Amino acid sequence: MLLISAISAGYLSNHIAVTWIFTEITTLSASALIYHHRNKLALEGTWKYVFICAISITFVFIGILFLSMSFSNAGSDDLSFKNLLANSSHLNPFWLRLAFLFIFTGFTVKLGLVPMFTAGVDAKDKAPAPAGALLSSILMNLGFVGVFRFYIVVANTPLHHWANLVIGIAAFLSVFVATVYMIKVKNIKRMMAYSSIEHMGLVMLGVAAGGIGYYAAILHIILHAFVKSSLFFQFTQLYRVFQSKSIYHVGNYFKYNTAGAMVLLLGFISATAMPPSGLFVSEFLIFRSMFEAHQIILLIAVLILLTMIIYAFGKNIMKILFIPAVGFDDSHVPVISSWESSSQFILLALAVYLGLNPPAELVQLIKESVMLLPN
Incomplete structure (x- = not known):
């Protein structure tokens, strides 16, 4: 229930930092499901998932910091998607480019995309099949939402x-x-x-x-x-x-x-x-x-x-x-x-x-x- 709630909140959030927070919660809640069988293989899969996801979510956090730096000429520090889109023409291209690279790379761990796809494969293998269904559907879709909503902002820039x-x-x-x-x-x-x-x-x-x-x-x-x-x-x-x-x-x-x-x-x-x-x-x-x-x-x-x-x-x-x-x-x-x-x-x-x-x-x-x- 915690995993589904966090995913739902991530879908509905209108602020990139809030999306990041709930994405991190999905890591912690999903890890408990991966360790359900409580054996060595499940433990290995759980730690690998937590470790790679932690690195990836850190990338998202660094990307958000770069994104805030791109606001130097925008006259605003609100990182909501609505405000990002409204000020897209004022964002500093250099910092925005770095922000996109880090945020995109970080969310690929949930989306199941190169380069951070490995954690999801091991997690779906070690987790019970119903948990694997969640990881292969709504959790991957959350990764897409994280990338896509920020992509809309970048798409309205050069x-x-x-x-x-x-x-x-x-x-x-x-x-x-x-x-x-x-x-x-x-x-x-x-x-x-x-x-x-x-x-x-x-x-x-x-x-x-x-x-x-x-x-x-x-x-x-x-x-x-x-x-x-x-x-x-x-x-x-x-x-x-x-x-x-x-x-x-x-x-x-x-x-x-x-x-x-x-x-x-x-x-x-x-x-x-x-x-x-x-x-x-x-x-x-x-x-x-x-x-x-x-x-x-x-x-x-x-x-x-x-x-x-x-x-x-x-x-x-x-x-x-x-x-x-x-x-x-x-x-x-x-x-x-x-x-x-x-x-x-x-x-x-x-x-x-x-x-x-x-x-x-x-x-x-x-x-x-x-x-x-x-x-």
Whole structure:
């Protein structure tokens, strides 16, 4: 409850320092969830998460100090987002540039982006699956909010193109890193975590491209939250059957839990943005924004990397669903009710509905969130 409250307050705060405070609270509250199993691996993951997050949040704090120094000619010291935007033309470019670098780098630990993505991967692996669902959805979205709201300020200054370059480099490297690890990963939860890094990279590529990419980026993080939560929730049932996180020790899941296997299959289709997934719509719009921004070479490189991710992800999912596990004793497999998968089906259905037929209210909210950005 403390984690969810801190994330909600971070969403609603209208002051960058307040956002920073609640982001730090999410670190402390999430660490308790990561240590839930109270073993050596959980302790290792917890300390690594706290250590890297502490460094990253310190970067945000330093960035806020630089931001306050950029106000030397603005005649104001109010760091609320509204006042920052109103005085964006008076901010000192040198200090604003440093502030953006530090604040962006600091928030990447929550967003799951290069360079500080490693803490989140270990945390999602060591934490219970429901906690991993929170870390892969609403907490990553908080990192996006921290970056995006400050990006709006920078986008209304002469540093707009430079900020897009910084974001674009980090986003492409994130997709590249996710591809490398997805090819070789054999831990199911880490596979899902690296999939999240890939999606956040695509989101920030949309932001860097601009235009329709702004709308697509926000729609994408909303739909991704539903899809990735359903996969982490389903992992709990998978672990009850096989008592393992390793691809080598699981298989033929359709035989033991048909409803759960359908969740994994549909979740794979959704996470890889295959039609009729709602993520297909948002990814298509992101690619369109990159094309309209004349980022053709970057677009081709990203499409090649995504093809490799789909292959690696699909190979592992097919192994889980259809190929029997070697040496697995199925005489004591627990019976899992199909109703336990109902929440995951609902989440996946919401992702399809909101992507293919978004309500007018949702579209209007997203448009209002990007209206202050230059076209």
